[in-house]
Amino acid sequence: MTDSSTPVILSLEQALSLPYGTLRFVHLGWRVIRIEPTPVPGRVSRGDPNRYIGRPVAGEDRHSYFVAPNVGKEAITLNLKEPSGREALLRLIATLGVDVFCTNTMPARHHELGIDYETLRSVKDDLIWCSISAMGVDYPDVPGYDPVTQALCGFMDLTGERDGPPMQCGPPITDLKSGDEVFAQVLLALWERDRTGKGRMIDISLAHSAVSWLHTFTPLLDMGSPPEEIRRNGNRHRQFIPVNAYPTSDGYVYMAIGSDSQWARLVAQPMFAHLDLEVYRSNEGRRSVQEDLHAQIAATTCRYDSATVSAV
Structure with missing residues (x-):
């Protein structure tokens, strides 16, 4: 149950990174409303395609992959490719007094879908706007998924047996780290808004989130450490034995x-x-x-x- 003082999150989200991030707000008792696509002619599934991934656990439209990061959320459908859908989005933000709008749509599509920061803040000037993308808004056309980011940022080169091939980490750690960044950055922005009355734009990338977890390796590069100290090491530690x-x-x-x-x-x-x-x-x-x-x-x-x- 929510009341008028409960923060409202409106999120155009898919896959895992952002749904996991907004799930953290559900855990705080906040109201989280996810936006899903309207039915597409010729496609049997409705709404978020991830609803149908995994085993059905809560009806035919809520399979295991979808339920885990989306439990406790409300869901609506909007066709943001149409003017009527974009107008409905603006009305929702104004009528519900949305505190935070989130999206993990590619930045190149923000303006055409009417979800860019400037458009949305025009109806609520203290709106906090948060985006997750592969490389950030400065690289708007770059797509990305967790394992690709792990490869790009060196995680796969650091994971696995010493003489084995590169290997991705078991959990989707760059997705989850990006979601945690959403949680932390939005909390900070809300705290700042309480003091200043101003909203802000938050730009989070999978790549930046991943690199921030290379904290113990980047100093080794700066200090000229030999290559054998910066390589995959299986279950062993690079310094401490055993x-x-x-x-x-x-x-x-x-x-x-x-x-x-x-x-x-x-x-x-x-x-x-x-x-x-x-x-x-x-x-x-x-x-x-x-x-x-x-x-x-x-x-x-x-x-x-x-x-x-x-x-x-």
Whole structure:
């Protein structure tokens, strides 16, 4: 239930990045209304095509891929290719007192659909306008999806086994990071509006969001680090040893030793007491013989089940 003080978000959204971002506002109890396309002649599905991806879980028009980032939202259809649809959008913004308009439509289409910042702020001058695109409004014609952005920004080059091929991350992390950027930037803009009375334009790109998560790698480039320090490394850490997934009799355990004192506590346990050797007592020593150390740990853990190793 909402009241007149509840922020209203109107969002022309598709795929995952923006639906995930506006879902965060649903979690705050805000009113989120998503705009979907009107029926297209010759196409069986109605509304957002993502409604029909995955397994039907809440009716024939709400499949699993769609429900996860859109639960708790309202939905309307508008044909923004027609003047009547664009006029209806302006009336909605004015009548509902929309606080935030969001879109992840390609910037090249903003003006023709009547969803650009200047057009929408003409009916509500304190409107907060937020866009997600592949490369930002300065590159309006560039399309983009999460795995493409992962490849473009180096994530795939940093993910996977050391001698294996590039690999995308399991979760769609650039989509999700962009959605989190929407959440953070809109909250900041609303806070600023409370102080100044002014709305603002927010431009978020998948690429910028992705690169912001390379924080631990970009300094290495600036400092002239050798290439082997900036490459995919599987389950291992580039600096701290041992950090890895080790086999057990019924699966795997993940071990992360981040200091020499942690190593000392590990080898104080009977299971690993045989590894209490001088060469292993410092991280640099462990790094110098890391292949042998990883092999010795694996030879130990594989004799026990996961629960026993995890209890150490």
